[in-house]
Amino acid sequence: MSRVLLVTTNYWPEPTGIAVYTTDLAELLQKDGFEVSVLTSLPHYPWWKIPSEFAHLTEGVSRHESVELIRAKHLIPPKMNALVRIRFESSLWWNLRRVSKRLVGNDFDAVIACIPTVAAGVVGKSIAKKLGVPFWLIVQDLSGAGAKQSGLKGGALISKIALAVEGSVLKAADSMVVVSPAMRDVVLGFGVASTKVSQITNYAARNIENVNRDLARAGLGWASEDFVVIHTGNMGAKQGLENVVEAAKALGADAKVKVYLVGHGNQEANLKTLCEGIENISVVAAVADDQYSALLAAADLLLVNERSTQMEMSLPSKLTSYLYSERPVIAAVPRGGATWKFLDGIAELVEAGDPKALAKKILELKADPKRCAELADKGSLFAAKNLSPEVGRAKYLEWVGKLIVSK
Template sequence: MLSISILSKINILVLDWRQKARAPVNKPKTNTDQRRQKILVHAINFAPELIGCAKYTTELCQFLAAQGHNVEVVTAPPHYPGWVVRSPYRSWVYKREAFGPIQITRCPMVMKAGAHGFWRLLAPLSFAVAAAPIVTWRVFRFRPDVILCVEPTLFSVPIALIAAKLVRARSVLHVQDLEVDAAFEVGHLSGAGIRKIANHLERRLLDSFDQIVTISEKMREALLIKGLRSANVIVIRNWVNLDMICPLPRDLNAFRRFFGFSDQDFIVLYAGHVGVKQGLDVVLKAARRLAVRQAIHFIIVGDGPMLGELKQEFADIENVAYLPLQPNDQLSELLAMADLHVLPQLPGAADLVLPSKLGGMLASARLIAATAAPGTEIFNILQGVAILSAPGDDEGLAQSILSAHSRDFSANIARGLAVAETLSSARLLPNFERLLVGQTNASQNKGERFAKLANP
């Protein structure tokens, strides 16, 4: 258990971080000297989905609209996580709605809860087919200057490219997930021949965009290995809103009170998607190992296709409790419940995605225990910040949790807050805006300039 002196150290560094976070930031100028533009966004995920790609696509669109741009979105019914459409939405209908100043058209999608196997292909493919006529209609009525397509899903890419050609719009792809590689690594797809064909088609499609943005250096390297032009692929990391998620005191936390935890209880928290790539079973195996430690409690907050299976497999563990996803306005309070955040990941998917939950963990001023292999992006970012153990090693993760319970890691937390500042939405969203609407056609020097802007 953390001592009073350690807690005092953490409070001091949090106060110092708050002062820095609230200090004036030399924000890059937005587009005040540029023409307001029409931007059409084609993405399978959008609000009211709370996590994953939807969070970042929604926040980007809100920011662009706040800068005076005219933004429209073509998307699916909200279904993530779990691949289940919840009331009042329906999966089989087209729907037009407003999200503040943003106009949204939702398109049908065929899906089955969990979307395992064949359904994992059919669901996004059906959305892409249903959305294609809407994208075509909107480009002729809306006449966008920019078309932004978000991967996943790759199935949306062809119509986005065609639409951009039809109206001579700038085409930008936001790669949140190396979808093809991940599908083979986690077992959704298999076969060397199929993979070769998929990789060839992927490269041809991606190379047709004017600009590609991805979220990690390792993902950029993977895209370049596929044969894409270096100047066309830049990194803008997923951001965190430091006004929304900030360090909050451990005592009097509403979630700790809800569970009846005392000051002596040590809370290990996982909050996010519960799918194959997350490899959450290693956390529950570690919880089983630590079941005799009565002061250590595990809280799993989230949803996803693996949740039911994991609950059933680990039903015997009494030191684990579950909560559904919480609203965004409760996220900072939720993260403050933790004494330790856990960040597991399936070994084969380590550099094919970058967990979107990372920024919130860092900004909450709590320690992180992550499973990451040396040389991976997560390892490089969190070295000296988190307690690291090998992917899939539940014994190693259990030892990390015991270390966090007994030792002073306030210096690691301070370094984590410094990393969170580099991921601030106040820094990164203006860079994304300039990339979308600025004169950034691919050339080596321009690509390098935006790479520097994207990673302050």
């Protein structure tokens, strides 16, 4: 039986983003006959704290769904700037490295690291080198490009440091997966050989069920007559959700449109403050996994929003669920960026950072049920053809299987 160590700073029970895919991969490999261990952090994203219900998941070794979990404690900053981001990454690196020396065995056949967290890549590379085994990467995002584009104070400094470290990690990998064509181009720009790079688009790791709209609304306590627009997931700098708040203002109170920002993140408190006194927009806590299908079903329109500088970032993980939900999608994203290219032809696209244009398009769609139905059908067909979990999981099993055989 082949043993694999997965190094990632985002894993179960984190409900959004990269954790959904790292958890699915580890459990997939375990079920396929691999023996999998995961070196990871404490559950902190997207809350930027440890929720009370997960306080028992402390440093040490445990198991979940037969997968061995090795957790390290670390700094969890409630707010982010350049200095704090560097401290956060340094804390992750130091503590993952410290814990790995005590708890990680010597009988692994390969190490897989998942980035954007620079620390996961560096620690994964170090362990693989120490054990003399292959080092593989899954590139969900890149911190260097992300920091430069996110608008984070001091982002240029973070970007310079992260790009240098990420470059060394990318070049050290024996093989890697990227999740979008845009990410592939960035990786090749670091000088990585194209033969080492495989593309596997993120698939629908969550099971999205078809829930009755009115029942979903009733369960959430939302008015059935409103035209509901929902944005889910992380509330961070790169989402630029201030744009959505301004769009809500531009909609006007009499439009019968209600916007819900659902999730958590380091911009959550600021967004709540910005929404005060605006009747048609609310910040709502994230729902449990078993309620997520109902949440999406309650929407008339699902929203993706990005800062105008987000050109080379990975695709938002929410897109897979959105497109499977049989609801129309609207995206306020940079023209020509990764998300724009991905959604072109299957979603309504609006230029990022233009709240009046976003408000106008929402009102147009509200008045055009036929167009909404058309977008919902296009998204659903695209998802069935391109985002199938069976296809995505098969590609990962093929990738790992070939590498194990050729080791």
